[in-house]
Amino acid sequence: MFDCKPSPLGDRRVTLEHLRAFVLLAEGKGFQQAGLQLYRSQSAVTQSLKRLEEILDCKLLERRQGHIMGLTADGERFLPSAKEILIRTSEAVSAMKQPEMSGRLLVGVPDDFKVVDLHSAISRCAELNRNLRLEVVSALSSELISQIDSSGLDLVILKCLEHFVPSDNRWKTHPLRREPLYWVAAQRCAFDSLSEVPLVIFPDGCCYRNAALAALDKAGKHGYGAYVSASYENIRAAVSAGLGIGVLPESALAKDHAVLGEKEGFPELPMVELVMIQATHKYATRKLAEFLSHSTDIGSRYSNECGFGDVSSEAL
Amino acid sequence: MFDCKPSPLGDRRVTLEHLRAFVLLAEGKGFQQAGLQLYRSQSAVTQSLKRLEEILDCKLLERRQGHIMGLTADGERFLPSAKEILIRTSEAVSAMKQPEMSGRLLVGVPDDFKVVDLHSAISRCAELNRNLRLEVVSALSSELISQIDSSGLDLVILKCLEHFVPSDNRWKTHPLRREPLYWVAAQRCAFDSLSEVPLVIFPDGCCYRNAALAALDKAGKHGYGAYVSASYENIRAAVSAGLGIGVLPESALAKDHAVLGEKEGFPELPMVELVMIQATHKYATRKLAEFLSHSTDIGSRYSNECGFGDVSSEAL
DNA sequence: TGGCCATAATCAGTTGATCTTATTATGAGC
DNA sequence: GCTCATAATAAGATCAACTGATTATGGCCA
Numbered sequence: 001m002f003d004c005k006p007s008p009l010g011d012r013r014v015t016l017e018h019l020r021a022f023v024l025l026a027e028g029k030g031f032q033q034a035g036l037q038l039y040r041s042q043s044a045v046t047q048s049l050k051r052l053e054e055i056l057d058c059k060l061l062e063r064r065q066g067h068i069m070g071l072t073a074d075g076e077r078f079l080p081s082a083k084e085i086l087i088r089t090s091e092a093v094s095a096m097k098q099p100e101m102s103g104r105l106l107v108g109v110p111d112d113f114k115v116v117d118l119h120s121a122i123s124r125c126a127e128l129n130r131n132l133r134l135e136v137v138s139a140l141s142s143e144l145i146s147q148i149d150s151s152g153l154d155l156v157i158l159k160c161l162e163h164f165v166p167s168d169n170r171w172k173t174h175p176l177r178r179e180p181l182y183w184v185a186a187q188r189c190a191f192d193s194l195s196e197v198p199l200v201i202f203p204d205g206c207c208y209r210n211a212a213l214a215a216l217d218k219a220g221k222h223g224y225g226a227y228v229s230a231s232y233e234n235i236r237a238a239v240s241a242g243l244g245i246g247v248l249p250e251s252a253l254a255k256d257h258a259v260l261g262e263k264e265g266f267p268e269l270p271m272v273e274l275v276m277i278q279a280t281h282k283y284a285t286r287k288l289a290e291f292l293s294h295s296t297d298i299g300s301r302y303s304n305e306c307g308f309g310d311v312s313s314e315a316l
Numbered sequence: 317m318f319d320c321k322p323s324p325l326g327d328r329r330v331t332l333e334h335l336r337a338f339v340l341l342a343e344g345k346g347f348q349q350a351g352l353q354l355y356r357s358q359s360a361v362t363q364s365l366k367r368l369e370e371i372l373d374c375k376l377l378e379r380r381q382g383h384i385m386g387l388t389a390d391g392e393r394f395l396p397s398a399k400e401i402l403i404r405t406s407e408a409v410s411a412m413k414q415p416e417m418s419g420r421l422l423v424g425v426p427d428d429f430k431v432v433d434l435h436s437a438i439s440r441c442a443e444l445n446r447n448l449r450l451e452v453v454s455a456l457s458s459e460l461i462s463q464i465d466s467s468g469l470d471l472v473i474l475k476c477l478e479h480f481v482p483s484d485n486r487w488k489t490h491p492l493r494r495e496p497l498y499w500v501a502a503q504r505c506a507f508d509s510l511s512e513v514p515l516v517i518f519p520d521g522c523c524y525r526n527a528a529l530a531a532l533d534k535a536g537k538h539g540y541g542a543y544v545s546a547s548y549e550n551i552r553a554a555v556s557a558g559l560g561i562g563v564l565p566e567s568a569l570a571k572d573h574a575v576l577g578e579k580e581g582f583p584e585l586p587m588v589e590l591v592m593i594q595a596t597h598k599y600a601t602r603k604l605a606e607f608l609s610h611s612t613d614i615g616s617r618y619s620n621e622c623g624f625g626d627v628s629s630e631a632l
Numbered sequence: 633t634g635g636c637c638a639t640a641a642t643c644a645g646t647t648g649a650t651c652t653t654a655t656t657a658t659g660a661g662c
Numbered sequence: 663g664c665t666c667a668t669a670a671t672a673a674g675a676t677c678a679a680c681t682g683a684t685t686a687t688g689g690c691c692a
Binding site: 030031032042043046047050063067068 | 669
């Protein structure tokens with residue numbers, strides 16, 4: 001009956017510093033590197049993790065041959081919580097450093113992009129600012145732009161190709177992510193062997209679609225929509241099922257997708273970007289934009305590329 | 317541009333201990349008392365809060381006349397986050413101390429009770445145990461019982477009167493909350509002045525309704541449904557609008573509701589309980605039940621009454 | 633008005649968990 | 663078998679946070 005926690009305030013021994021060490025180590029860059037980012041010695045990190053494992057009474061890292069070989073099952077289980085706690089703490093603290101956001105904001109998000117972490121960031125922002133009323137509108141990226149004025153959207157997040165050029169120069173844009181676009185299929189196949197290219201793509205207006213058609217055009221090939229859907233899941237499943245050749249960003253690839261590149265003769269595709277557009281100049285809009293652009297570089301797998309590396313030097 | 321946080325890992329100076337001190341102090345029991353619960357001196361608590369206020373760069377407690385006079389606006393704003401972080405930490409850590417829950421559980425919750433914190437507890441449990449598939453069924457309390465066998469519910473939460481007596485002795489029951497039921501109206505009125513009582517109540521089967529009708533019966537009065545709805549919001553609004561006399565538990569009272577008691581001649585109503593029934597004997601069912609009963613006594617406003625007081629002695 | 637009690641703030645000295653430095657251990661690569 | 667890189671261990675140092683004593687403040691009551 002009473003194997004419950006000794007205090008409703010939790011295990012007092014765990015500290016946020018322990019979690020920071022663990023999260024950094026989980027990124028797989030080693031104790032030395034983690035120490036640098038924490039402004040601690042390698043030894044301190046070693047001891048910190050050791051202590052955490054002691055408290056949790058389980059091993060978190062698989063370490064063999066003097067290197068970290070990845071997380072243990074327990075580590076895998078603990079990581080999301082640890083990250084979440086750190087993010088929440090960080091946000092709660094920095095939220096107090098600025099006046100409370102209030103008012104009503106209309107936010108547009110693409111319904112055809114993997115934006116789960118963005119959604120959670122948005123809802124966290126609402127939690128941290130009880131007087132801020134956030135209304136989220138979901139639509140295809142192509143439709144969002146036109147809705148900015150008509151629906152009075154304050155902040156819009158959309159996907160686009162390469163460097164986004166705003167059609168209205170009052171808008172302020174923030175690039176959130178940048179990743180390559182790939183041709184993908186269930187199995188490798190040569191570009192030349194196809195007379196017409198059966199495409200598994202999003203509906204008209206989607207920038208992946210435009211990019212793909214433009215690339216085919218340039219190569220003098222014709223493509224047709226073998227499977228068209230606005231849903232990521234459907235598209236991925238259709239590619240896996242071999243219904244045609246898909247056009248997907250790196251983060252949306254499934255394990256059983258084969259990337260078709262130069263080797264197979266496929267033309268190169270442009271980079272795609274997730275961009276945030278600040279359409280109105282309210283105080284709250286600016287703050288929300290700042291909040292979201294900060295939120296997206298931790299927690300997501302993009303932290304590796306664009307987050308930590310620079311920070312140690314920048315924060316110095 | 318760069319008023320952003322110095323590190324993606326948040327402000328390193330804040331510790332969980334700071335948050336614990338603040339949360340305890342926010343309960344309004346004073347520095348001495350908070351110190352006792354934290355096994356620290358009064359002085360340590362004072363300094364801890366001072367440090368936190370220093371870091372956040374704002375006052376959290378309104379202290380005048382040598383006493384805590386409540387939270388400041390900033391304190392109010394910070395409290396939910398602080399609690400949330402502590403709860404998540406506590407749960408994350410204790411989740412590691414026991415084997416991962418897995419399998420599939422069917423949970424029944426009342427759709428006519430304020431169970432927001434219960435819902436969040438359920439979803440947190442799902443987050444902590446990725447291999448546990450939780451399916452939630454929402455229905456009237458009266459219907460849930462009958463569904464236990466027919467729908468194969470593993471765990472059921474429902475409201476009932478006084479002490480719940482399970483109809484099946486294989487069930488294990490956990491009382492979660494207990495609170496008084498009140499007659500309420502938009503304005504005071506005398507019981508005797510009413511020939512028939514216009515009731516604002518939940519549909520047939522609701523235990524509040526049963527309790528109210530039984531009490532009226534005993535007093536030799538007749539009641540009729542002046543406004544019937546299964547929604548809490550509707551019921552509360554109808555009472556506020558003066559459509560009749562409502563029957564609501566303490567936690568559901570609105571600010572503009574007047575409680576009608578002895579003074580007005582209204583008969584006493586029984587206590588109501590929120591009970592959790594463990595219907596199956598799977599390992600995961602038991603663990604989920606434990607998890608939820610722990611979750612509900614911190615974070616909710618019930619912590620004052622049933623949480624902290626006992627704990628200090630129990631934890632010793 | 634003044635003594636009394638309870639509470640919180642301040643101060644100064646102490647402590648101990650965590651850090652650093654130095655060293656050892658282990659394995660990969662050439 | 664050498665070197666290089668990384669992690670673990672050991673031992674002494676450090677500093678944030680704790681304790682205990684003292685002071686400040688204000689309510690309460692005769």
